[in-house]
Amino acid sequence: MHGEMAPGQALTLRGIGKEFGVSMTPAREAVRRLAAEGALSLSTSGRVSTPELTRDRIEELAALRALLEVELASRALPRAHMALIDRLQSINMAVAEMVTKRDAVGYIRSNLEFHRTLYLRAQAPAMLAMAETVWLQLGPTMRALYGRLRRTEPPHYHRLIIAALKAGDEPGLRLAVRSDVTQGLRLLVT
Amino acid sequence: MHGEMAPGQALTLRGIGKEFGVSMTPAREAVRRLAAEGALSLSTSGRVSTPELTRDRIEELAALRALLEVELASRALPRAHMALIDRLQSINMAVAEMVTKRDAVGYIRSNLEFHRTLYLRAQAPAMLAMAETVWLQLGPTMRALYGRLRRTEPPHYHRLIIAALKAGDEPGLRLAVRSDVTQGLRLLVT
DNA sequence: CGGGAAAGTTTGTGATCACATAAGCTCATG
DNA sequence: CATGAGCTTATGTGATCACAAACTTTCCCG
Known part of the structure; x- marks a missing residue:
C-alpha cells in the first residue's frame, strides 16, 4: 500500500516465511488474502508478484x-x-x-x-x-x-x-x- | 452470495474439507480469502461463520x-x-x-x-x-x-x-x- | 433443582513433507 | 555467437500431524 515494492516484483512463500520467521503456511494465507484483495497477483502457476497495472x-x-x-x-x-x-x-x-x-x-x-x-x-x-x-x-x-x-x-x-x-x-x-x-x-x- | 446460508451459520475447516473432498489446507485458504472479502467472519478464536450484519x-x-x-x-x-x-x-x-x-x-x-x-x-x-x-x-x-x-x-x-x-x-x-x-x-x- | 467445575471433544494454527511443475542454467551444436 | 535440448534448482500444492485453546457435556455438590 505504501509503495515499498515496485510493480511486478516477485515474491516466494518460502522467502516471505523466512523474512517473518514463520513457515510457508502463514505466508501462504497472507498471500492468498492479499491476492483476493488485488494487492498481489498470482500467475497461472501460482507464482506471486505485485501487480503491473494496465x-x-x-x-x-x-x-x-x-x-x-x-x-x-x-x-x-x-x-x-x-x-x-x-x-x-x-x-x-x-x-x-x-x-x-x-x-x-x-x-x-x-x-x-x-x-x-x-x-x-x-x-x-x-x-x-x-x-x-x-x-x-x-x-x-x-x-x-x-x-x-x-x-x-x-x-x-x-x-x-x-x-x-x-x-x-x-x-x-x-x-x-x-x-x-x-x-x-x-x-x-x- | 446467493443466500444459501443463513446469517450466523457456523462452519468448520474440517467440515468444509470433507464436503469438497480435500484436506484442511485448501479449506483454510478459501475461508481466509472469503473472510478478507467480508463474506465470512472470523471470531477472535478463529471460528468461522457467516456474518450477522448490524x-x-x-x-x-x-x-x-x-x-x-x-x-x-x-x-x-x-x-x-x-x-x-x-x-x-x-x-x-x-x-x-x-x-x-x-x-x-x-x-x-x-x-x-x-x-x-x-x-x-x-x-x-x-x-x-x-x-x-x-x-x-x-x-x-x-x-x-x-x-x-x-x-x-x-x-x-x-x-x-x-x-x-x-x-x-x-x-x-x-x-x-x-x-x-x-x-x-x-x-x-x- | 440449579450451577459450576472438570473431563472430554472439537477446532484452528503452524510446521513439515512428498510431489509435480515451472523456471533457470549449462553446454553442446549449428 | 546464438539457440535449444536436457538437467538442475526453485517453487507452489495439498496432506498430515502435534499442540493449544475453546467449546460442550457430564456430573457432583449446594
Whole structure:
C-alpha cells in the first residue's frame, strides 16, 4: 500500500516465511488474502508478484477512488470539528516534508494518512475498507509514479480540502477530493 | 452470495474439507480469502461463520451498492444494444418465476445475474469486482430478508431499468438502479 | 433443582513433507 | 555467437500431524 515494492516484483512463500520467521503456511494465507484483495497477483502457476497495472486498470481504480472518497469526505464533513482540521494540517506538513525529502514511500504513507484521518470521521467502515483496498492495489503503481515525477511543491488540493472543511462547503469539498485523488494518477497515464 | 446460508451459520475447516473432498489446507485458504472479502467472519478464536450484519452495516452496504452500481449502469448504457436488452428481459422472466415459486435462493441468484449482465457491459472489471464483494457480504442477510417478506409481484424497478436502457435515458437509469438496489434492503431495516 | 467445575471433544494454527511443475542454467551444436 | 535440448534448482500444492485453546457435556455438590 505504501509503495515499498515496485510493480511486478516477485515474491516466494518460502522467502516471505523466512523474512517473518514463520513457515510457508502463514505466508501462504497472507498471500492468498492479499491476492483476493488485488494487492498481489498470482500467475497461472501460482507464482506471486505485485501487480503491473494496465493504463485502463489505473484509470478505473482512479475513478473508484474518486467515487468512494468523495462520498466518504462528504459524510465526514458534518462531523469535522476543529480538532480534526488541526490534525489534518499537521499531517499535511508531514506530507510537504516528504516532498522536499523526495521520499516516495514517506510521501505515499503520509498522504494516505491524511485521507484516512478525514474518512474515519465518516463512520462508514465498509466504505473505508473498500477505499483502502483500492489503495492497496495502487501501492506499487504509486511508487512508480511518484518516483518518476519530480515534484517540489506540497500538495495543492489538500489545502483546498482543508479550506472546504473549514467553510462547511460540501460541493467545494467534493471537487477538491476528486481533484486530489485523480490528479496524480492522471499524470501517469499520459 | 446467493443466500444459501443463513446469517450466523457456523462452519468448520474440517467440515468444509470433507464436503469438497480435500484436506484442511485448501479449506483454510478459501475461508481466509472469503473472510478478507467480508463474506465470512472470523471470531477472535478463529471460528468461522457467516456474518450477522448490524442495521448500520446493512445501510452502509446498500449505500455502497447504490454508489457502485449506478456508476456501472451509467457506463454500460452507451454500450447497451438490443441483444443485451433482450437478455435482460429474459433473465427478468426467470426472476419473476422465482418470485412466484417463493424460491429465495433462486430469486437472489437470478436477480444478481440481471445486474451482472448489465454491468459486464461497463467494461470496468475492478468496479464490478467491488460490487460483487458487496453482494458477497450481503448474501446471508438477503436470504433472511427475502425469506421474511412475502412478495408476489415481480421486480418493478427492473422494468424501469430496461425502459431507461431502451430510451437511452441516463438520469432515469441512474434513478431506477438506485431505487432497485436500495428498495429491498430498506424494508429489512424498518 | 440449579450451577459450576472438570473431563472430554472439537477446532484452528503452524510446521513439515512428498510431489509435480515451472523456471533457470549449462553446454553442446549449428 | 546464438539457440535449444536436457538437467538442475526453485517453487507452489495439498496432506498430515502435534499442540493449544475453546467449546460442550457430564456430573457432583449446594
